[in-house]
Amino acid sequence: MDNKPIYVTMPSLAPLEEFNEILKGVWDRGILTHNGPLVQQFEKDLCKKLDVPHFVAVTNGTIAIQMAIKALELKGEIITTPFTWIATVSAIMWEGCTPVFCDIDPGTLNIDPSKIEALITDKTVAILPVHVFGNPCDVDAIKAIADKHGLKVIYDAAHAIGSSYKGKSMLAYGDISATSLHATKLLNTAEGGGCITNDSALAEKLKRIRFFGHNDVKDIVEDGFNGKMTEVHAALGIANLKYYDEVLADRKEKYRIYKNLLSKNNSLAFQTHCVGEPNYSYFPVIFDSEKILIKVEEKLNQNNIYPRRYFYPSVNTYTKIIDYKTCPVSEEISRRILCLPLYWKLKINCIEKVVLIINNTIF
Ligand SMILES: Cc1ncc(COP(=O)(O)O)c(C=O)c1O
Missing domain, CATH: 3.40.640.10 (Type I PLP-dependent aspartate aminotransferase-like (Major domain))
Incomplete structure (x- = not known):
């Protein structure tokens, strides 16, 4: 690779x-x-x-x-x-x-x-x-x-x-x-x-x-x-x-691979899909704490991998333009969620590498 x-x-x-x-x-x-x-x-x-x-x-x-x-x-x-x-x-x-x-x-x-x-x-x-x-x-x-x-x-x-x-x-x-x-x-x-x-x-x-x-x-x-x-x-x-169906199917398959590989790690949580069929266009993972997230992000960055803290921070906390009103669940999740690389031409061995780094960092 x-x-x-x-x-x-x-x-x-x-x-x-x-x-x-x-x-x-x-x-x-x-x-x-x-x-x-x-x-x-x-x-x-x-x-x-x-x-x-x-x-x-x-x-x-x-x-x-x-x-x-x-x-x-x-x-x-x-x-x-x-x-x-x-x-x-x-x-x-x-x-x-x-x-x-x-x-x-x-x-x-x-x-x-x-x-x-x-x-x-x-x-x-x-x-x-x-x-x-x-x-x-x-x-x-x-x-x-x-x-x-x-x-x-x-x-x-x-x-x-x-x-x-x-x-x-x-x-x-x-x-x-x-x-x-x-x-x-x-x-x-x-x-x-x-x-x-x-x-x-x-x-x-x-x-x-x-x-x-x-x-x-x-x-x-x-x-x-x-x-x-x-x-x-x-x-x-x-x-x-013209490539929409292919991209959609590809996202679903890569989501499945990520989920399969990461599910063995008990300290991660995933978005739950309760209603309908999502398009699997993002792969967010939720860590136990922001400290662990930062540690994982640093390790990935050291390996030239750039996930994204998305959505962070929770929008109700943008107090320069918004009157703050507490939303504890959103604020808490925002601090602990990271979207992992996921796109059409992403290679499966890259997914495996991302998973290996995450597992090695937090197991
Ligand atoms: C949830 C959500 N709403 C609205 C937008 C705005 O879309 P656009 O960037 O096309 O203006 C975005 C952009 O990423 C988004 O993530």
Whole structure:
């Protein structure tokens, strides 16, 4: 085995020739953006692949969350999880809403549905959970709470392309799901994202918001902005989509190998998958203490292996921009969780090396 650095992730990329072939059309047409033919094709291909009625492709996953909040015209408190990337919460705040943190389940690492109702006030307008590491949330429990209290549900499905529940893509749940197509995601367009909804009128509204609020006759009819995906990004998406099934199957197999090898180590805990089928796009391990995590991370780094502390710290502790409210489970897990390298072209002997180092460090 060579001693090239092993990073936590690497983008899944189609062969360059295939991307170039699609790009030729972009050069020929001279259309780079503004809902061009490749964006339309990419959206259509995604709808077919994921069996969802509407996929509105946008510049990134953060904008997708903002657009979902904007399209649903939400103003008030939004109940969300502290165990997430800052983007979930900054999107809420950029839309003038207030994030209210609900602690997580220590097993699934998703929002704990049993703790949501206690946080609902007369200002609550929505629930915005995250399918953490592609692990499906308990969507039935969340919908029951939302319906009971007349709340909207937006899923931050940034990690969840390829995850499913009851035979349906996780992107099909909620009033709107917002996904990311960032370089690190299972399917990527370098930067990119999308809003998914079952509601045709809402999909049309999202398209107007994406395009400065213009309607078909260029009148401004929405409070919009620029959320347009470019043709170059869509070209990459189309090229990569061809390999989606292969990437998905590969992640599942590598997840299985990691889990098999690490399960012998009694001092590690793993995310529990209770609802539906995850996409296995990350391999998080939870150590007994932060001290052990740091020791393992140092050992891996010495061997040119770079896992990532993800999500760390718990978002409710970013007190420079957020009013702190205690979420003990999320804060505790954040300190002890590490995502191990997992990506399409990762070699099995690299997984074995990572496992050996972990086991040698903490057994
Ligand atoms: C949970 C979560 N939400 C939202 C985002 C934002 O996505 P993007 O980077 O495409 O803006 C990310 C990015 O990784 C994320 O992990």
